[in-house]
Amino acid sequence: MSFEFTEEQNMLRESVKKMARERIAPRSAEIDATDEFPWDMVDLIREQGILNMAAPEEYGGSGSGIVTLCIAAEEIARASLSVSTMFMVQTIGGILVMKAGGTKEQKDWYFPQIIRDKKLGCLSVTEPEAGSDAASMKTRAKLNGNNYMVNGTKCFISLGGVADFFSLFAVTNPEEKHGGISAFMVEKDTPGFSIGKHENEMGQRGTAMTELIFEDAVVPEKNRLGPEGQGFKIVVGVFNQARVLMAVEAVGVAQSAFDYSLNYAKERICFGKPLTEFQGIQFQFADMITQIEAARGMVYRAARMIDKGREIELIPRFASMAKYLATKVAMRVTTEAVEILGGHGYTKDHPVERMMRDAKGIQIYEGPSNIQKMIIARSLFKN
Known part of the structure; x- marks a missing residue:
């Protein structure tokens, strides 16, 4: 499979x-230090035409595929995983869900608000007792005339404290389990x-994660x-795309940690010579x-499969293989980067400790490693 990119x-x-x-x-x-949502970064990537690049062209977006989104996300993640997370949540919860499940009338109502009115969206799936097991969600939506009455709590919702729209998944028929989940677009007013507590996260801070x-x-x-x-069918399809986008963020963080620790090791003198002249350190960098x-390579192969709609x-x-591998690599590389910097790596004077904390978050979001391995295994042994 070719991995050539277009000009x-x-x-x-x-x-x-x-x-x-x-x-x-x-x-x-x-x-990272203030945990304040970076509105200036939202404005920056919107002005650069990146924030809503996944939106259909007819509404002012670029209609970008997953490969192109991965390119942008990887480079942003190398600078700040918090900013790339904001970009990814807008893409996944604010755009991909509507593209997958919305009617033309709904898209005509929704996308102009995202593009023209500069509004944000987010994905609302996780609950206190239903994380990776989305089919066990308890949030209930009961039809009453022309309205649904919704009751329940969602948690760990990135952009929850700042979003204007929420791609909500709730149970409409408890008897059907997977088949009883429906999708809704909920407005903040x-x-x-209401918005619940603001989470004090270990990493990927400044993403307005709330209940x-x-x-x-x-x-x-x-x-x-x-x-x-x-709803379940919609969210599973979106999760496939989301996992690849999370995986490419992990690649970006790993590359950033590698670059920083390599530059440090070239300049750090130990026992009279640079760290990079020690074979043990050289082997670490070779592995990384x-x-x-x-x-x-795994990430962009998966991205191309989605874009081409084949297999x-x-x-x-x-x-799942892309997310499992990339997030595992990100944790290993960022941890080794901290170790290479020694005591300096354990302080906030250098960014590698932040990268290590950030990497753990991506390993958990959209299903931790054991969930990805379960999906992979089921695919291998199906039928």
Whole structure:
């Protein structure tokens, strides 16, 4: 399979890399320290045409495929995983869900608000007792006339504290389990809807992660995406894309940690010579870059499979393999980067400790490693 990028994609990579290095990287430590949502970064990537690039062209987006989204996300993640997370949540919860489940009328109502009115969206699936096991969610939506009455709590929702729209998944028929979940687009001023506690995260800070509380929240029937019972099908399809996008963020963080620790090791004098002249250190870097390149290849292969729409039955396996491998590599590389810097790596004077904390978050989001291995194994032994 060819991994050649188009001239336009190569130009995008260089453009985003320059922007990330000059404008995003200088803000990364402050975002982490204050845990404040970076509205200036939202404005920056929106002005650069990146924030809503996944939106259909007819509404002002670029209609970008997963490969192109991966290129932008990788370069932003190298500068700040918090900023790339904001970009990914807008892409996944704010755009891909509507593309997958919305009618033309719903898209005509929704996308102009995302593009023209500069609104944000997020994905609302996880609950206190239903994380990777989404089919066990308890949030209930009951139809009452022309409205659904929604009750329940969502948790760990990135952008939850700042979003204007929430791609909500709730149970409409408890008897059907997977087939009883439906999707809705909920507006922030919905009666009965409120924001709960703001999470104090270990990493990927500044992403406005909160609880969402629904207490007889009134959601119009016209805001349901697709027929009743199609929510699980929608979210699984979106998860396949999301896992690849999370995986490429992991590649970006790993590459950044590698670059920083390598530059440090070249200048750090120990026993009278640079660290890079010690064979043990050389072997560490050899392992690190080999793993990064292997993960990058896996990610872009999965992204191309999604874009081409071929081998559809294999996409869940390859998306999970990409996320499993890339996030595992990110944790290993960032941890080794901290060790290479020694005591300096354990302080906030250097960014590798932040990268290590950030990497753990990506390993958990959209299903931790054991969930990815379960999906891979089921695909292998199916039938």
